[in-house]
Structure formats: C-alpha cells, structure tokens
Amino acid sequence: MLRVENLHTFRGRIHALKGVGIHLNAGEIFAVVGPNGAGKSTLLGTIAGLYRPSQGRVWFEGAEVTGTAPEELVRRGLALVPERRQVFQGLSVRDNLLLGAYHRYRQQRQTLEMDIEDILTLFPRLRQRIGQAAGSLSGGEQQMLAVGRALMARPKLLILDEPSLGLAPKMIAELFEAFVDMRKSRGLTILLVEQNIRAALGIADRGLVLERGRVKIEGSVSELKTHPQVEAAYLGRYAEASASPGGPTG
Amino acid sequence: MSGASLLQLFFSGLTIGSIYALIAVGFVVTFSVTGILNLAQGEFAAVGALTAASLHMHGAALWVSVLAGTAAAVLLGIVMERAVIRPARRIDLLSVVIITIGVDIVFRGAALMIWGADPLTLAPFTDRPPLHLGGATLDWQTVWTVAISGVFFVALIWFFRTYRGKAVRAAVMNHTAARIVGIRPSRLSFYAFAVSAGLGGLAGTIVAPITGATYDMGLMLGLKAFVAAVIGGLNNAPAAVLGGLLVGLLEAFTAGLISSDYRDAITFIVLLLMLFVRPSGLFGRTAGKRV
Amino acid sequence: MIRRGPLAQLYPPSWPAIVTVGIVLAVIPFVSGPYVLSVLIAVGLSSIVAVGLSLFIGYAGQISLGHAGFYGIGAYTSAILALRGVDGWATILIGMAITGGVAWLVSRPTLRLEGHYLAMATLGLGMILNIIMIQWTSVTGGPSGLTGIPPLTVGSLVFDADWKLYYLIWVMALLVIWGFRNLVHSRVGRALKALAESEAAASSLGVPTARFKEMAFILSAMVASLAGSLYAFYLSFVSPSTFDAMASIEFLIMAIAGGVRSVWGAPVGAAVVTILSQAMKSVVPALFPSAGGEYSILVFGVLLVVILLFLPQGIVPGLARGVLTIRHRWTRPGDSGSAAPGGEG
Amino acid sequence: SSGGGQGASPGGGAPSDTIKIGAELSVTGPASSLGRPERDTLQMVVDEINASGGVGGKKLQLITYDDESNPTKAVLNLKKLLDQDHVSAVIGGTTSAISLGLIPTIEQAQVPFFSLAADQRIATPVKPWVFKLPQGDNLVVERILAYLKSQNITKVGWLSSSDDFGQGGKNTFEALAPKFGIQGVAFESYVPTDKDMIPQLTRIKNANPQAVIIYGIPPGASIATKNFAQLGFKVPLIHSHGIANQDFLTQTGSASNGVVFPASKLLVANQLPDTDKQKAVLLKYKDDFEKKFGYPANAFGGHAWDAIHIVAKAVGAVGGDHQKIRDYVENNTKDFVGCTGVFTFNPADHNGLTKEALALIKVVDGKWTLLQE
Amino acid sequence: MRMAEPLLEIRNLSKRFEGVVALEDIGFTVQKGHISAVIGPNGAGKTTLFNLLTGMVKPDQGEVLLEGRRIDRLPAHAIARAGITRTFQNIEIFQNMTVVENVMAGRHLRTTSGWLTSFFSLPGRLRDNRQAFHRAMELLETFELTDRAFQPAGILPYGLQRMVEIARALAAEPKLLLLDEPMAGLNAGESRKLAAFMQEIRHTGVTILFIEHDMEMVMETADDIVVLDQGKMLAQGPPAAVQRDPRVIAAYLGEEVI
C-alpha cells in the first residue's frame, strides 16, 4: 500500500528526517511514536506531499508519488489529519466537512449527506455545533472536525498526526474503536503518529519508534510493547541533538 | 435643495459608485481567493479602457472594442499571475502587496509608452440623449454601469453560496488545509486573477465613455475601489458592490450638499466613523478566531 | 574578532554600525558634488520616516498608508510658523507636538482596526490631512504651497547651504536610527514584537497592547514630522503633492523593500529606492537613447518587483541571510547531511 | 557674481562646441499631458537648430529629466542638471507648484530659468534669474471678465480643479472680478481625477448664475462640460486656456458647443488674420510638431518652443555663461514672436506678454473658432 | 504560609456566545499553594473559563477574586499584573521571535524600562535586558531548551513549543499559573517529567490551575479537581473522590478508565 525508502527531509536548515523507511500493507494500522522533535510530523507531512524530500522515494499503491502535491494525493486516496488541526476557521462545521469531500464532490454529491451523518454519529458534539464557525470551536471539537474532515475524503490510507490530541478520554476510546471498525468494514489503512502510546499500541498492528530523524526500533506491536528500550524511552525525555547547525555557537 | 436636485445627486452617486463597485469586486475576487491585495487592480481598468478606446478610434466596432479591452485585461491578469504572483506564493503577504505596487508602476509606465498621456475617448454604449426622471437626468452609460454591477452583485452572491464558492473561501483561510482536501489553490489563483482582471477591464471600458481613458486613470480608481472593498469587508464580494455604491453616494451627497472642497475628507470621516463602529467592515463578520 | 557574550549576540550593540555609517557619510561631502549631497539628503529625510514606519509595521505588526500626512504636518507647521517669524527649532518641536497630538487623537479608534481596515483608515487619515493642506488656502497657500521659508539658524550658523543641511539631517537620521535600534532591542521592542504576533499572548504577559500600539504609532508619526520639518527648511518650499497618498506608499515601499524587520532596512530601502529612481534617469537614456522618462518608471517598477521576489524579507535581512549562508558553507564544507552536531568557536 | 565661481561653470567639462540646456519636466504623473509635448517640442527644436548648424557655431545639447510631477524629485533633477550636467540654462517646471519649488534653488545657483508654468507668483515680484513664458492667470482671467462684462453678465458660478492651476485661477478671479462688477455666486472645486462633477454643478445651478466658468484641464474639464450639458444648463459656459487641447473636443463632443475661452492663438492659427505677427510662427510649429509626433500640438508645447528659442538666441549671442545669458535675455528680448505671444522682457517684467497674446475662442460645431470681438 | 487560604475565588460565573451557553453559574475556589485541575468533556467550557479568568473574554455575570480583590472587569494585561499568567491550548507562541526572546517577553512585568529609557538607551535598558536574559536562560535550562534558545520559536516541534509557553508564563513570576492542556503532545515520559516540574514550581510558591485530559497525570498531580460538563460544575473534590464519581465516569472518563 505505502512504501517509503530512505527518506531525507530538511525543515529549513534542520535535517529532520535522515533516511526513514516504512512499509505498510493494505488494511494495516501502523503507529509511529517518538519524542518531541523526532521528526514524526515531518515524516507524515513528507508522505502527504506537504514537504519535499531531499532524497528518498515514496510509493503509494505501487506507483511512485515522491514529491506529488497533496491535492493530487488526496485524489488517489490518501487523507491527512495534520498537526494543529488546520480547520477552515471562518467556515461552518458543516462546510468544513463538506469540503473534506472536495475531490469527489462532482461525482458523488448524493453520498455526502450520508457521510456527514456518519461523522456526526461518531462525534455527537459536532452535531450540536453544526452551524458554528469552526474557529470558535473548543480545541477538542476542532480536533474532531479535523478527523471528520479527513474521513469525508473516503480515503484508502488515512494519515493521522496525533488524533487524540486534546480529546477527552472517553472520546479517545470511542474514536480509536471507530478506527478499528473502519479498518474492518472498509479495509481502511491507517498510519498514525501518537503520543498517547498506550492508545496507539492498543489498536496498531505494527509500529516504529522514531528518534532524531531515524528509525530506532521497528516491529509488531507485541515486539514493541515488550522492547526494553520502548519502556525506557518513554520514561525519560531525550535532549535534542538535531539542533540547527546554524544556531547559536559557543 | 429641491427634490430633483437630490435625485440628481443620487444618480450621480450611483454612477460613480457603480464604477467603484466594479473595480472593488475585482479586488475582492483576488483577495478572497489568494489573500493577496492586488494594488495593480486599478490598472486593469486602465488597460481595458485604453485598449477599447484606441481600437474604437481606429474603427473597430464598439462591442468588438469592449470585448478586446476586457480580453486584454484578462491576458494581463494571467501574465501577472504567472510571472509574478506565482513565484511570490511563498513570501510574506506584505511584500506581495508591495510587489503588486511594482507591477502597477510597470503597467502604468507601459500604458504611458503605448498610449501616451492624452485621454482617449470611447463612444457610449447607447448613444441616446440622457433619460429624464423626476426632473433629473440620467445618462445611459450610468444605466449600463448600474446594470452590470447589479449583475455582478447577484452573480457573486450566488457564487459564494455554491460549493465551489466555499472552496474558494476555504483556500484563502488555510492554504495547507485546502491542499490536503484536494483544492488546488494555484489553479484558483490563476482563475481569480483572470476573472478579476476581466472585471477590471470591463469596468474600464464602461467608464471610458464617461471619463475618457487615460494611462493613469487606474490609480485613483484603484484607491477608491480599495476603500469601497474594505468598507464592504474585503472577503465579501457582494458587499464590495454595496461598499462601492456607498462610497459613490457619500461623495455625491457631500459634494452636493456640504462642500466640494472637503468632499473626500468628509467622505472619509464618515467611512472611518462607520469602521470604528463596525471594525470588521460594514458587512464583514469577525472571523471565527479565538484563543 | 571581539568575543561576544550570548546577550550581545542576541542584541548586538548598535553603535559600531552607526559610527561606521556616520564616518562614511561625513566624508562624502569632501569627495562629491552637491548633486550627490542632495540625493543623500533626500535619502536621509526618507530614512527618518521609513525607520518610524518600520517600527510600526515590522515590529508592532501594524500598517500605515498615511505617514506622508504626518510628514506633511511637520513640514507645514514649520513652514507656516517660520514664515511668521517663529524660531525654526521651535517650529520643529511644535510640529512634532501637533503631530503627536493628532496621532494620539486618531490612534484610539484607528488602532482597534486590523490589517486592511487599518490600512484603509490610515490611508483615509493621510488623505484628509492632504486635503486640508490643499484647501485651507489662507494658511497653507493651497495647491501651490508656501515658498520662502527662512533657514534654520544656530547663533550665527545659518543652515542655508546643502552641505550644512546634509550634516544636520543625517545627524538626526542616525540619531533616530540609533534610538529605534535601542528600542527594538529592549523590553519595549520585545513587547511590540510580541503583540504583533499574538495580542492575546502579549496581553496575558502584562503588555498593555492597545497602549503600546498607540505609542508606536505616535512615535513613528512624530519622527515623520521631524523629517517633514527638516524637509521644509531644506527646500524652503512646501506644496501638498509632496504629502499625498502616493508619498505614503513610497515610504511604505522603502520600508518594506529595505526590510521592515530590521532597523537598517529603512535607510537602505530609502537609499535604494531614491538612488535607483535617480539612476534610472541617467542609465536608461544612456542605454536607450530614444527612451523617455516613461522607461525609467517602467524599469524602476520592474526592479522593485525583482528585488522583492528575490529578497522577500527586504534587502537588509535578505543580504544578511545570504552572507550567513555563504559563511556557513565556508566554515562547514561538505554535505550538510553529516550528523555531526555542535558549533564552532 | 560670475558663473565661474559656482562650480557649475558651463563648458568646463563638456567639449566647448556644445552648450548644454537642461529641461526639468513632468513627463509622467498627473501633469504629463503638459510635460510630454513640452519635452517633444524641446527636442524637436534643438534637433532643428543643430541640423541647421547650431547657434553661434555651437551645438546645443538638451538634457531632459522627468520629475513624475513630484516637487521633491524636481529639485533633485534640478540639482543634477546644475551640478553634474553643468547646464547653461534650465527650462521647465511644468506645473506652478514645481516651478515655485525650483525657484529657491535657481536663485541660489544663479542660473537662468525659464518657467513653463502659469502662476503669477513665479514672475511677480521679478526674480533676477526667473523668466516665465505662459500667460499669467491675470491675463486669462481679465480676458474672461472683459468678455462677461461685454455680455452684461454680473453673476457667475465658478468651478475649478483643486490643483495649482485651478487655485491660481480662482485667486485671480476673486481678486479681479469686483473691478469688472462681476460677482461669484457659487465657488466649487473638483479633484482632477474625479469622474463626475454633477454634484458641484447641481450646487452651482441652484445658485442661479448667469454664466459658469470652469477652470481646469482635461479630462476633468471635459467631464465637467459633459455634466454641464447633461444637467440642461442654459447659461453660457466659459472655460480657461486649460482646455486648449484637441482632446477636449473629442471627449466632449456636442456638449462643448458654444463654449468660450481665451487661449493661445495656436488653436486657431489658420483663422488668424494674415496681419497677425504670430500666424506664420504658429502654423510652422503646429505643422512641424504634428508631422513629427503624430499628435496635436498644444499651447504647452508652444511655451517650450518659445523658451528654447529665446535661450538659443541668447546662447548664440553670448555663449554659455549664466550671467551673460540672463543679462542678454532680460535686455535683448524685444518683440520676440513666439507661440505664446510677443515677448518683451525688461528688468521689471520677466513675463513680457500683453493681452494680445490671447485669442478668444468659441467652440462651434466641434471646431475651434476665433471669436471676433 | 497557611495552606487553606483561597488564592482565587470564582462566584456565579456565566458566559454565553450567541446562544451557546459556554459556562453557567460556576463557583469554586483555588487554594494558595495547591495544584488544581479542571477536567471535563470537550466543549465543556474549560478553556472559556481560563479566558474569563485572564480577561481575554468578559463574563456575562459573576465575579472573580484574586486574593480578595475583584479582577473580572480588568483588562487582560492588568490581570497579568495582578498575578495570573497562562498558556494556551492552541499554542500562542511568538513564532518569529527566538525562543529566548519569547521567554524574555515573559519578563515584561518584572522589568520596568519604558519608551524613553529604551529609545535613548538609558542605563535601565541594558540592565533590564541582562536581567530578563539571565532569567530566561535559567528557565530554558530547566526545560532543557538551552540548545534551542536562539532558534525562532516557530520552527520548534509542537511539544517543545508547549514548553516554551510554560517557561514564558513562568518568567512573569505569577501568583497563579494557568496551564491549558500542558501535556497534550507530550508522551508519557515527557508528561511525567513535566508533572514533576509542576511540583517544583508549586514549591516555589506558585499556585497552579491546569486543564488536562491525561487522567493519569491529573490523578497523580492534582490536589483538587473541578469537573465541568456542558458549562456546569459537575463535581469538585480530591482526585480519589472525583475518579469514583459515577457522573464523572459517565460524562467524561468512559467505562474503561485509562
């Protein structure tokens, strides 16, 4: 489904990814974890086409998509829930959801109402806020909207950057359950970055630990869960070593 | 002042207001799609007017001249988008505004070189004596101007309610988010410049019979239209039409009733007072932002 | 190399650059003719206005399309009063006081506005001021202005020759630049930058955002007024078209082309814009003998676009970054992909 | 003082067989419809003179700078002409505001200056180094007032542009009208870039004047004329010399029929009686200019024509020295027949025109027609 | 210091937005020296409560008292001066300023140099710069951000931006520190470290009120918990009691308590 090889990405002068490879099978849930600044968001952004890699390649469903723009990738079935939600602040909740289906609006206009209904069932909170400007929603509500909007694209591969961020515990449980359901019912493939490692490893099949732009550990969830370094890693914080070479001297 | 005089002032305000409105709409179209305040907007009007007028003076039929004027502006809009706006995509909006001022200077210089400094004239669209209504006279060209801005008013209300219209608004609210849902902002930007340049060009050809066509006509029109667009609330194209009319009417009534010397000052004071009462434009809504 | 502490690295002292520029400028009259001086005087005057603008735009995050109006208040106050026999220096101070007062009066309602609304409001303010200059004929001389403004004097020193005004104007300009640099690198500067980025966060830290914006506005207006007064004494003539909306826009171009997030951006922008548009007048006809003034304008427009496309942050930050990048390459040869962290020296 | 002490001594750098003349004009910006014909005329005349062997064995070199109608840039241009180009004389100052702005520098540098702008204050009081070519507002306004008086009109409405041109007219009108027993019943103004003057004219109409004077240049003056017709005004419409431009006729069409205004004779050169001294000069200039540049000659170009010829004559006689040129022009310009009029300068008069410099013109069926008084 | 002294007192606080009732009749106190938590489902009104406390939004009704003094009508900057600073759920960092300048900006209230002093570089300017810089560097050191000090804050990863915001709010030496979801975007190890740090802050005499969805951390860190739901107070009390409250479980925690 998705194959990433030797990906290098710069964010400004910072070498954020230093040769990352991932392999995702269809219908799999794959978790990426790692400390702040490990490059997780950069990895997802590079796959989704937001950042251009300096080196390395990405294949999606057998075709190479390295450097393809996000607006193209979503047409091929790849949807991203970005870091910081990025909802359309001035538009209503409903319009945000509708625009999630932008690329299939012309062909599948009839099904949109149904899909919105599904999302409102998953997030009842959004139903109460349906006409409100997205920018005035609470943080958690915006997070729900960002996830809902990505689902509206009916993707084959859903890429989530910290979907649990700002959600209440009950909501997290429900959302992650829904992911599992969707994988079952629609064969949705999910690539997930999470800080809520327990929740993530709870639903994932496989995963990897990213540190300082490199893959530290990779394997099945059971392997990861029992890996001594994972336990250790998430008890302490890592100092940043990938600091800008152009930064302060001295 | 008599009723007829007041009506006359009203017509005058309507004429000038719809001219502002047409150009203001062009401002709003590019702004609400790309977030860029294109200060070269007024020049599209100048180019449209000059092209149409010079063709017409060389014997082309009126409608051909008007179409050609509009087309010339569209072409220029497209060239500007490709050559300048697209490369400037990643840079600070304030710098882009200054870049558009640079483009404005280039357009104006080029127009001066091509058409010279003297005003050109274009025949009125309907060559008939003015209408007489309630003791006041109404020029046919005014009827055209008002009608065309009316058409745009309705069309824009309609467009921004459609799904595409919302996508267009979304694109400027959040570029990244727009791309990840599949909106192609660069394509929108292209169309936006083509359309707003066309609007400006058309506006120029409509104005030309009233005011003549000069290479520097875009400057003042652009500034006034900018004011109209802002008063309407920049993001709201139909409101820009209303903003244009408001500015035009204010100018006419101030000049006619209070003082022509201080007309612009008084107009501005009234507009500013309105802004102070409604800081996000007369018809603008505060963007749904909070902390 | 001077060994600098980390704070000095964040806020390098302003005097070395000021002194260097000052020395260079001090020497110029000895090696050049009066034309160069008059161009540099124009640069100096614009620099003062543009520096104030860049504080208001680049640091406080606001926008003004009306500063030519304040420039004009200074110029007209000096012209009107000096013609009535008031001491020149007093007229400068009175001009600044009046300008400060006007700016203060309008700032309350105006600065509540954001972005384009503020742009429009300040545009309107500038135009209103300009209309007053045009229409209040009995005082301002109307559209053709006032002439015969007596020169500034200090004791027996009369500022009547270009070179004297040149020194006076640049001393003022450097003083203003020095002051604004101090301001930017201070508690006040941090507060301004903070409110520019997030008013909510700035106020949550105790910054009275409205008052700081007002102060930045008033201060930038007052230095514009200072420049205006000096202008009046330099040309001994004022007329309204010098202070119209286009002039405001030109100041804006200078500030932004130079780089609003750098205090040196303003003088560099003023210099580049002024010198470019002057140079065009000789260069373009020399290259294309048949070309008229139209071409100069056109070429100027093209250059402006090109400069900003390639140095979108403005000339000074753009070049500074360029220098950094080159130095970076120089000191660290090889692939930047090497994982070796750390710093030099 | 001698020109030599100025450092701007002519002939210093340049080869001694050319003499440099500076032109500081508003080729672009709001005043460009004045500045362009001025520039073109100057170049044309200089080329002619040089083609026919120059003056006094010397070629003229014209150096033109555009001030974009901006007074500050104008001063910079002037300094450049003086300091870098070392010109022997300066022609320019397209608008009154700019001319007035240049004068302090001119006086200080002591270089002969030939202003192309109309404002009275340029040449009154007389400044040693400043000469002025166009008719002053006083001549124009006096001519209008005399005409109105002859028509027994006492109450007039006034509309002028809010720039130096309109303002100059208005000031002069207010000063002179009482002498002719004429009273202004409404004073209105418009911004030169305005697109519609109906509000102003409506106010004027409500004041019931017996005639209306519009003092401005196209396109504003044209729009006002059209609005005047549109409002169904039945009183005479008087304009200033500001409309003496073919564009005015094209833009106003039938709306300008009946308009009366005083202007340079250039417009009606071919209708002048053969006894008119200027006729030959005007016809030649008009012909040459229109052939060369393909657009109609106008009075502004005419002022430039006069200026450069006066300068050329002086240079031919005394060479490139500032002081000598000035003295020569002041004392030896007698009955010089130019486009604007017949000039006679003397130490008390640096404009040197009489009211014969103006013709009263009426628009009849879309054509300029000389009004016989 | 007596521990049972109320620092902050909230009475009958209500706020609605165009028909949406965000908060209704909220009243509770925060004890001096405590770490208190506000929890509740999404959209319960927690952030709105913080916005009211810090003057970003004005209440429709009700009173807020800090050390017995009413602050609910004060403008935001005056509330900060009174002693409350905060962080933001959606991170309001000064992106184009360097990290250290962000924290120095937090010293605004602890420094005094004004416009004239700054413009003419009177002695106060440099003294304030030095003082703010040293304090900021100290704070960055505690947050292990020293190596990022001279980078623009905007390029920091999400999690570190949170830390910069906390350091910035702390730099003002508030009496009451409000943290809106400080652990969002941190993993368990990072959260734990932050929790430990919050304890340290408390011992320096700063009272903390924080919003958090990470129950494990809340239970471990907080002395008191206030639960909001749909704008109303659902429960208040020590962690153990709140955790067992069936209404809290139903509305917020869900069946399987994480």
Ligand SMILES: Nc1ncnc2c1ncn2[C@@H]1O[C@H](COP(=O)(O)OP(=O)(O)OP(=O)(O)O)[C@@H](O)[C@H]1O
């Ligand atoms: N706009 C930017 N410019 C320069 N560098 C950046 C930018 N954004 C991020 N970085 C750097 O890239 C590196 C990786 O950041 P990234 O956001 O991918 O981390 P992350 O793993 O998602 O962290 P977090 O868990 O905090 O979200 C960091 O060192 C960060 O400082």
Ligand SMILES: Nc1ncnc2c1ncn2[C@@H]1O[C@H](COP(=O)(O)OP(=O)(O)OP(=O)(O)O)[C@@H](O)[C@H]1O
């Ligand atoms: N400016 C506003 N306009 C309209 N509604 C608003 C506004 N601010 C908040 N709300 C609404 O008030 C409710 C409470 O919002 P608040 O941000 O306080 O929730 P919260 O408890 O912080 O939620 P979360 O845990 O998701 O951050 C939400 O439903 C929100 O939509």
Ligand SMILES: [Mg+2]
């Ligand atoms: Mg991240």
Ligand SMILES: [Mg+2]
């Ligand atoms: Mg919240």
